[in-house]
Amino acid sequence: MTDAKIRIQQVGKTFVSDRREVEALRSVSLDVRPNEFITFVGASGCGKSTLLRIIAGLETLSRGEILLDGKTIDGPGVDRAMVFQHYSLYPWLNVMKNIKFCRQLKVISDTVRGDGDVETASGRADALLSLMGLGQFADAYPSQLSGGMQQRVAIARALMPKPATLLMDEPFGALDAQTREVMHDLIRHVHKLEKTTILFVTHDVEEAIYLGNRVVLMAPRPGRIDSIYEVPLPAQRDQDMKLAPEFTALKREILGRIRETSGMQTDLDQLAKLTAIAG
């Protein structure tokens, strides 16, 4: 009981759309260990983002319960930071002020006792800024930054209040392949450095394996956990591991399983017809 950082118990979510009930999640259960890096993959509609948003407290659940450090989650909180898929930065604040945004909030400033804490906080903002390689861009506005740099600011901002848990909802989905690789190593580094527990939703299986200690595969209609894979890679990862046989084998296995659970497949007969027409 005590060894789980997050305990997801029989969670169900039903919402009404067009007067029809849609079951987004059905009895999802999962124990997340402290400092674990869990990645979620699955065909669209499997509810992986919904699950993450419920853990963040941004959405309510219909059935079951989620415990964080043994306490039921009821709404968003500083202990769980979230990085969003689309740019959530505040365009009217420069990079530094975006990162320091949480310092204006009462929940945070209440914990600040004296000048020493304020200094530590400024130091942390500076440290995060250089960790993200944004040292020269402290005064830049988000609109002046590339997509990858904007997401690095968003990660720094999320890390600023020292959250024990980091929730990431397809944070690198809009980035190009090279930028993503840099971001992957960066986020692994943060995971090690800050001892953060990370839950990471993605549609990219390679990303999921490279980042995760465990890959949770979810299936749609209704959204549920289909299978969980332990990633057979050492804690210290590097890009060459993506070519290792155990990596590619796991990738093939997961991709195959997603294809089976998605309920979608390429209609080869139809394709043949199209080819005939084109010819």
Next chain:
Amino acid sequence: MTAQLSIASTATAATSIESEAPAVYQRRARWWTIRGELPRTTVWMLAGAGLVSPFILWWAYTALGLADPLFMPGPGAVLERLGRWWTSEGLLTDIGISVWRVMTGFGASALLALPLGLYIGTYRPVQAFLEPLTDFIRYMPAVAFIPLVMLWVGIDEGSKVLIIFIGTFFQMVLMVAEDVRRVPMTQIEAAQTMGASRSEIVKLVILPSARPAILDTLRITCGWAWTYLVVAELVAANSGLGYAILKAQRYMHTDKIFAGILLIGLIGLLTDQAFRWLSRRAFPWRQQA
């Protein structure tokens, strides 16, 4: 670290390449590209030409003697009348009283519409309660309220201000509410996951995020305030630019009607430019996208 920095440098390199695209290609594509860009000087020249050309047509039409000067005076006559209005017919007083009425009516309207719009756009119960009502009143023509306003308030200053208020307030509330609703949900949710309270989200996220759009709404509704001012002054006043235009009609001073209309247009244009300038000054982060 070096890898991260190199991303930054390639990003800037990419933009500089775009701006240094082959000159020949640019020149050909420039004018009629869909949503294309133009050099600043060309934009100013086109704007100037657009503003001046109707005046040249007008001047040519009257100079050639094609129009009866009683019904259509030339630019020279209008300018001359403007000078006389300035020196002996109290032009400044007329402008002053009209500007004061617009500012009071528009200001009162903004003062009430901003918080109300903010609440409608932020909290669903307020929206459900007030929005249909506002929509209903919005469709009642403000001009139709003039007889009622005159019965209730009389024809002193209050009635003009009230008509401007009725004409702008209900539109403004709905537009501000829409501006507030357009604040991206992720900006709000990001603050929630950092532990922000409701009032903190309104103060630190929704308001600053919606501010440029709200200023734009004020700019647009300020134009409408001028329209309702003239309507109010035409019907129920004994001073101001609108009243001067009405009086000029009685005495067949067509040149003064022209002068008055042009003057109101000019004041509107200046106000509009002032709002745009303010927007550029207050929101420097908005341009650099």
